[in-house]
Amino acid sequence: MAEKTSFLKRPAVQTLLASVLCAILGIILGYIILCFMNAEHAGEGMSAILTNFFKYRIASTATLMKYMGSFLVKSVPVILCAEAILFAYKAGLFNIGAAGQYTVGIIASLYTSLALGWNWALCLIAAIVAGAVWGFLAGCFKALFNVNEVIAGIMLNWIGLYICNIILGGEKCMNQSKSETYEIKELNPAGLLPGFMQDFFGGNEYMTIAIPITIIIAIVILVVLNKTTFGYELKATGHNKEAAKYSGMNAKRNIILTLVISGAIAGMAAGLYYLTGIEHFKIASSVPSMGFNGIAVAFLGGLHPIGAIIAGLFVEYITLGGQYLNTNYYNPQVADLMISIIIYLCGFVLFFRTILNRPGKVKVNANAEPDDTAKKAEEKEV
Amino acid sequence: MLLLIQYTLIFSAVLILVALGGMFSERSGIINLGLEGIMVFGAMAGAMVMVLLPEDASRGTIICLTLLASAVAGMLSSLLIAVACINFKADQTLIGTALNMLATASATVIIKGFNTARSGGTDFSAKLDYVRGHNAFMFSIGKLQLSWFIVVAAVLLVVAIVFFYKTKLALRIRACGEHPQAADSVGINVYAMRYIGVLMSGFLGGLGGIIYICAANSTWHFDYGVAGAGFLALAVMIFGQWKPERIAWSAVLFALFRSLSNVYMGIGFLHALPISGTVYNMFPYIVSLIVLAFTSQNSRAPKAEGIPYDKGAR
Numbered sequence: 001m002a003e004k005t006s007f008l009k010r011p012a013v014q015t016l017l018a019s020v021l022c023a024i025l026g027i028i029l030g031y032i033i034l035c036f037m038n039a040e041h042a043g044e045g046m047s048a049i050l051t052n053f054f055k056y057r058i059a060s061t062a063t064l065m066k067y068m069g070s071f072l073v074k075s076v077p078v079i080l081c082a083e084a085i086l087f088a089y090k091a092g093l094f095n096i097g098a099a100g101q102y103t104v105g106i107i108a109s110l111y112t113s114l115a116l117g118w119n120w121a122l123c124l125i126a127a128i129v130a131g132a133v134w135g136f137l138a139g140c141f142k143a144l145f146n147v148n149e150v151i152a153g154i155m156l157n158w159i160g161l162y163i164c165n166i167i168l169g170g171e172k173c174m175n176q177s178k179s180e181t182y183e184i185k186e187l188n189p190a191g192l193l194p195g196f197m198q199d200f201f202g203g204n205e206y207m208t209i210a211i212p213i214t215i216i217i218a219i220v221i222l223v224v225l226n227k228t229t230f231g232y233e234l235k236a237t238g239h240n241k242e243a244a245k246y247s248g249m250n251a252k253r254n255i256i257l258t259l260v261i262s263g264a265i266a267g268m269a270a271g272l273y274y275l276t277g278i279e280h281f282k283i284a285s286s287v288p289s290m291g292f293n294g295i296a297v298a299f300l301g302g303l304h305p306i307g308a309i310i311a312g313l314f315v316e317y318i319t320l321g322g323q324y325l326n327t328n329y330y331n332p333q334v335a336d337l338m339i340s341i342i343i344y345l346c347g348f349v350l351f352f353r354t355i356l357n358r359p360g361k362v363k364v365n366a367n368a369e370p371d372d373t374a375k376k377a378e379e380k381e382v
Numbered sequence: 383m384l385l386l387i388q389y390t391l392i393f394s395a396v397l398i399l400v401a402l403g404g405m406f407s408e409r410s411g412i413i414n415l416g417l418e419g420i421m422v423f424g425a426m427a428g429a430m431v432m433v434l435l436p437e438d439a440s441r442g443t444i445i446c447l448t449l450l451a452s453a454v455a456g457m458l459s460s461l462l463i464a465v466a467c468i469n470f471k472a473d474q475t476l477i478g479t480a481l482n483m484l485a486t487a488s489a490t491v492i493i494k495g496f497n498t499a500r501s502g503g504t505d506f507s508a509k510l511d512y513v514r515g516h517n518a519f520m521f522s523i524g525k526l527q528l529s530w531f532i533v534v535a536a537v538l539l540v541v542a543i544v545f546f547y548k549t550k551l552a553l554r555i556r557a558c559g560e561h562p563q564a565a566d567s568v569g570i571n572v573y574a575m576r577y578i579g580v581l582m583s584g585f586l587g588g589l590g591g592i593i594y595i596c597a598a599n600s601t602w603h604f605d606y607g608v609a610g611a612g613f614l615a616l617a618v619m620i621f622g623q624w625k626p627e628r629i630a631w632s633a634v635l636f637a638l639f640r641s642l643s644n645v646y647m648g649i650g651f652l653h654a655l656p657i658s659g660t661v662y663n664m665f666p667y668i669v670s671l672i673v674l675a676f677t678s679q680n681s682r683a684p685k686a687e688g689i690p691y692d693k694g695a696r
Contacts, residue, residue, distance in 0.1 A: 033491070037491075037495050094475045096475075096479065141671065141674070141675060145674070145675040145676075145678055145679060146678045146679050146681065147671070147674045147675055147678045148620070148678075150415065150475060151613070151616060151617055151620065151674065152671065152674070154610070154613045154616075155613070155617065155667040155668075155670055155671045155674075156667075156671070158610050158664070158667045159664050159667050159668060159671075162660045162661070162663050162664040163664070165660055166660050166661070285606055285609070286606055286607065286609065289483075292479065292482075292483055295476065295479055296480075296483075299473075299476060327506075331490075331491065331494045331495075331506065333487055333490045333491050333494065333605075334491055336483075336486075336487040336490070336491075337484070337487040337488050337491050339483070339487075340480060340483035340484040340487045340488075341484065343476070343479070343480040343483060343484075344462070344466070344477065344480035344481070344484055346476065346480070347466050347467075347470070347472030347473055347476050347477040347480060348466065348470055348472055351470045351471055351472060354471075
């Protein structure tokens with residue numbers, strides 16, 4: 001018995017438990033929503049979301065692997081955005097501006113590639129620098145002018161979006177007749193990221209070095225946060241700014257540096273995604289949701305760099321699943337709704353963990369779930 | 383020029399209401415980043431009522447029912463924040479963000495479902511048409527076209543100022559945002575006060591939502607959400623230093639810039655400038671950033687905002 005409690009008290013186990021619970025509850029609520037919309041086809045709809053691209057296994061392994069490859073490529077930006085957000089969060093900053101940093105990353109990578117015809121490496125660096133600059137701005141507002149980083153980030157998101165519409169909407173980048181940006185493949189083949197294991201993934205042309213880079217970034221963040229003095233300083237500043245200042249750390253510099261790095265990662269997310277050529281930019285009226293989904297992924301992954309990879313794959317899997325829904329009965333936005341419910345539930349992850357950690361009160365565990373379900377009933381009303 | 387005044391008035395009405403909502407929530411100690419989501423829910427409920435009311439509904443009925451529906455929807459959605467942040471001590475920033483996403487996603491799903499059902503499967507858009515309801519709110523003084531919304535906002539502003547400075551309840555709410563432990567020690571129920579604060583923000587945010595979508599337009603695409611208006615309101619609130627009368631003034635200032643993007647075409651010298659319309663869209667955000675940079679140095683946010691109240695802590 002004692003052994004079992006200690007197993008439950010391990011932070012990794014708790015985080016995993018809480019996240020899995022969130023995910024399962026989100027799926028159940030998604031099913032209920034499907035029932036509300038069209039009870040007859042709810043089971044079919046849910047299985048379409050969950051089976052996802054695995055339905056191509058019937059066609060052939062190569063087709064399946066090809067779709068799997070596209071799925072991995074599409075997960076890259078959301079995972080990297082999550083890494084950016086969790087990195088800042090560890091330093092006590094809520095980088096809601098990742099969406100804007102991602103947006104300027106799109107501007108930089110596509111403009112340098114399409115309008116200037118740069119090589120892929122330079123385009124990627126441009127995206128990283130652009131994101132870092134946007135992060136730097138947010139950091140300066142926070143550190144020098146005491147503007148809350150959430151507000152500054154949100155304002156910068158919208159400014160970034162409108163700049164993006166102006167720059168990429170121009171004739172150099174955008175095919176005016178289709179109102180989306182040109183193919184990098186046609187205009188500037190050297191601007192595409194080099195391939196990676198394309199044959200293994202059924203000759204998927206979008207499989208690029210973006211995937212290994214994502215994994216490397218996650219590991220680097222893990223090491224920096226846990227094994228270096230710099231990571232320790234960031235976390236200390238996050239815990240208590242005053243105490244960190246007292247013990248000789250430069251809080252202002254750390255704030256700015258954190259947001260610069262966070263922004264650079266978010267910018268890189270955009271670069272790695274758009275430079276594969278899998279998607280074109282269209283004039284948008286709202287900030288790309290990638291940065292916000294990143295928040296979900298970061299929290300669902302238990303604010304752990306490796307957890308974020310797993311959570312990112314899960315969230316992208318659900319989002320992608322929305323496209324497999326039969327549009328006669330449902331619209332694909334149901335998947336977005338499920339994701340947002342899961343994020344909302346993530347708010348309870350920390351609560352769940354504190355309950356598990358309460359000393360000598362194992363009984364409280366059992367109480368955690370009924371409380372959660374009562375909460376759910378509220379949610380349905382709205 | 384008349385158009386500019388018209389737009390400024392209506393946007394100030396939106397910003398004043400929503401920013402006051404944010405103020406009451408933050409004064410009670412809960413950061414309400416979900417204002418944007420609350421606005422979407424309020425807007426959706428109000429627009430649905432306008433669409434569903436029968437043809438022969440009188441003007442008064444339309445106005446009252448629409449406002450009521452928006453306010454109630456806003457309050458219900460604010461419960462999502464209240465329960466999570468007050469009872470479950472969830473991360474307030476995260477919950478607010480989640481509510482915003484939840485609002486846009488569910489509004490899209492609900493309106494699409496609603497349109498599909500109503501049109502018998504020919505209309506899949508997330509757009510609502512409410513021309514009749516929109517017209518019911520309009521009235522004119524001379525050449526100036528005004529909306530009942532502006533009157534509602536003005537009345538609520540006065541009520542809020544009186545409430546904020548003259549009542550015991552408001553004093554208690556404010557105490558909970560500054561030092562909840564102290565408030566608790568003199569017998570104030572911190573949880574109840576925070577619920578009141580968040581519910582008030584839901585009420586005002588819901589109204590702000592319907593005004594935002596209905597004032598200038600007679601249709602709305604719900605997949606757009608409310609395009610950052612809730613966050614602008616937060617900036618207004620910070621600029622207004624969490625005080626109702628200052629919020630009113632700053633709302634008018636921000637509304638002026640926001641309106642420019644709608645009406646610059648009609649103003650001769652602005653139209654002549656070689657600037658694309660998108661730049662004007664950026665204006666309110668740039669202005670708020672600069673203004674915040676200059677005013678935040680001495681900003682006095684409620685001390686306990688963002689910190690979940692724990693009865694056991696001292």
